[in-house]
Amino acid sequence: MRQNRFVEKSIEKLLFVAAAIATISVALITIFVFRSGLPAMSGYGFANFLFGADWSPGNGEYGILALTAGTLAVTFLALLIGIPTGVCCAVFLAEILPKRAAAVFKFAIELLAGIPSVVYGFFGLIVIVPIISEHVLPLWQRVNPDAQTTGLSILAGGFILAVMILPTIVSISENAISSVPQDYREASLAVGANKRETIVRVLIPAAKSGILASIILGMGRAIGETMAVMVLTGNVAMLPKGILDPVATLTGTIAMEMSYAGPTHQEALFGVGIVLFVIILILNLAAQAIARKMGAVGRE
Amino acid sequence: MNMNMGAAAVQTSTMPRPTGAPAASQTPAMPRQAGAAFTEAKTEAADAELVFDINKLNLHYGSFHGLKDVSIRIERNKIMALIGPSGCGKSTFLRTLNRMNDLIPYVSIDGLVCFDGKDIYGRNYDVTDLRKKVGMVFQKPNPFPKTVFDNITYGPKIHGKKNRKQLDEIVERTLKEVALWDEVKDRLHKPALGLSGGQQQRLCIARCLAVEPEVILMDEPTSALDPVATLKIEELMDGLREKYTIIIVTHNMQQAGRISNETAFFLHGEIVEIGDTETIFSTPTNKKTEEYITGRFG
Ligand SMILES: Nc1ncnc2c1ncn2[C@@H]1O[C@H](COP(=O)(O)OP(=O)(O)OP(=O)(O)O)[C@@H](O)[C@H]1O
Ligand SMILES: [Mg+2]
Numbered sequence: 001m002r003q004n005r006f007v008e009k010s011i012e013k014l015l016f017v018a019a020a021i022a023t024i025s026v027a028l029i030t031i032f033v034f035r036s037g038l039p040a041m042s043g044y045g046f047a048n049f050l051f052g053a054d055w056s057p058g059n060g061e062y063g064i065l066a067l068t069a070g071t072l073a074v075t076f077l078a079l080l081i082g083i084p085t086g087v088c089c090a091v092f093l094a095e096i097l098p099k100r101a102a103a104v105f106k107f108a109i110e111l112l113a114g115i116p117s118v119v120y121g122f123f124g125l126i127v128i129v130p131i132i133s134e135h136v137l138p139l140w141q142r143v144n145p146d147a148q149t150t151g152l153s154i155l156a157g158g159f160i161l162a163v164m165i166l167p168t169i170v171s172i173s174e175n176a177i178s179s180v181p182q183d184y185r186e187a188s189l190a191v192g193a194n195k196r197e198t199i200v201r202v203l204i205p206a207a208k209s210g211i212l213a214s215i216i217l218g219m220g221r222a223i224g225e226t227m228a229v230m231v232l233t234g235n236v237a238m239l240p241k242g243i244l245d246p247v248a249t250l251t252g253t254i255a256m257e258m259s260y261a262g263p264t265h266q267e268a269l270f271g272v273g274i275v276l277f278v279i280i281l282i283l284n285l286a287a288q289a290i291a292r293k294m295g296a297v298g299r300e
Numbered sequence: 301m302n303m304n305m306g307a308a309a310v311q312t313s314t315m316p317r318p319t320g321a322p323a324a325s326q327t328p329a330m331p332r333q334a335g336a337a338f339t340e341a342k343t344e345a346a347d348a349e350l351v352f353d354i355n356k357l358n359l360h361y362g363s364f365h366g367l368k369d370v371s372i373r374i375e376r377n378k379i380m381a382l383i384g385p386s387g388c389g390k391s392t393f394l395r396t397l398n399r400m401n402d403l404i405p406y407v408s409i410d411g412l413v414c415f416d417g418k419d420i421y422g423r424n425y426d427v428t429d430l431r432k433k434v435g436m437v438f439q440k441p442n443p444f445p446k447t448v449f450d451n452i453t454y455g456p457k458i459h460g461k462k463n464r465k466q467l468d469e470i471v472e473r474t475l476k477e478v479a480l481w482d483e484v485k486d487r488l489h490k491p492a493l494g495l496s497g498g499q500q501q502r503l504c505i506a507r508c509l510a511v512e513p514e515v516i517l518m519d520e521p522t523s524a525l526d527p528v529a530t531l532k533i534e535e536l537m538d539g540l541r542e543k544y545t546i547i548i549v550t551h552n553m554q555q556a557g558r559i560s561n562e563t564a565f566f567l568h569g570e571i572v573e574i575g576d577t578e579t580i581f582s583t584p585t586n587k588k589t590e591e592y593i594t595g596r597f598g
Pocket of ligand 1: 361364366384385386387389391392393404
């Protein structure tokens, strides 16, 4: 009896310590990043740092606008491709494919999540980049004869990122759709709705909070992804004018430059880290607010 | 209870009707034995118009024989009650009438289920059209996680009614029909899940009425409700009798006695006895029926 209580207490303590370590590490890293980055940002001027378009650390220029634009462009394109593909795929797996076949597909898609990002980058470099320079560019040149690209571009990075976030979007959305109560399906079919109408008007709305959660997680992964985009976007710190232009991203720039950066440059890179942190925070909050607003009717 | 009446009814059902199927696609002439079990005292043969004619229906869940040789005829503007102990196949039978069992992949069905003279399990039969004409109210209230208004207009919108004024009218009319209008008229655009259980069930009936079905299938619609709400729904059904045909599953003998014209007693997937409600409740011919009705049956 007493021993039991002792064990119970010890386990509680252990869990507390584990939770404390996790929380404290996050807090310490955050504090460290902010302390290392803020001086450089204020030294260069916050406005200059955030909205300056010239990132050339060799000349002491630390304007990150081009990097932010690169990150947002690649992420946006990834979401533009990844969300519809992922949600359609989830609907297909949850509602249309027979259970057994769906299980095989789900397994395959979850395997995608296990592939290291450098492999995605490599694949993109060998397959996607040449396709863009040899096939997409000529098409685009019919519209805009001056277009040029090596293939390393927003399109290449965004496309591969879309594939990388698919497993997240598909598996979480599929789960959300599958767990919509059977009652709703029956109620909809019973008034004479067909399968498509049931999916579009009842199941997806009922599963929207799960679908949104999957999108938020996918977005987080897209913004934070470093290796694949570093390999595919060309790392040119210039404001892009089209999706065939090369860009540099916030994460890619940190990864590329941290090994040789001098003291000021290094602080500026921490500043880039801060911006990344804040962007992710803002996007998460926004997405949650949207989720809450959209979830409001029907729940309450 | 005369055989003549049954035969006449079959003939009427093959004549063209405003709501019915074109005469060309009627089902082939049917064997007469369905009529043998069928007893009906009151209606004049000329008025008896069959809505459902079910003949030797068998249903299997995988290898489990859920319905055995079920034959029933259901007339327009009547209320038919299905009674029987738990697990005897009442819900299963009800769900064959709007092909809800299609959702279960391992179900197999044979026999003939004719609605308005057409075999609903026949090739090329339009299931969505069937479900539009044969509405269903479930045992558990299941409003969509949408507003009251959107719940009711869901069906009409799907069937092409987009006009806002028309939709407003449908909402008001159906909510009045189910005696819910006064309670929810100020919260039409609030979530339906915020209503009480009894209100939700009446909303579900309104949602069903909104697509103007010919037949309403009700699976223990009042089993989750308190006596007051139950009474309201019973009164409602009495009123609906004029416009609709209702088939209701109930465990409540008084309810079956109060509202139905005809009663079918199911046991182990078979119809043990079927006939005029008054007759069944006063002088059942089968011993099992009597035991069940008087509550001596396990
Ligand atoms: N989806 C299913 N798969 C397999 N067997 C089923 C399924 N649904 C029902 N059954 C079986 O069919 C039989 C009849 O079930 P049904 O639900 O029709 O009974 P019921 O008369 O409606 O009972 P209750 O009064 O409890 O609702 C039961 O033995 C049940 O176990
Ligand atoms: Mg049942």
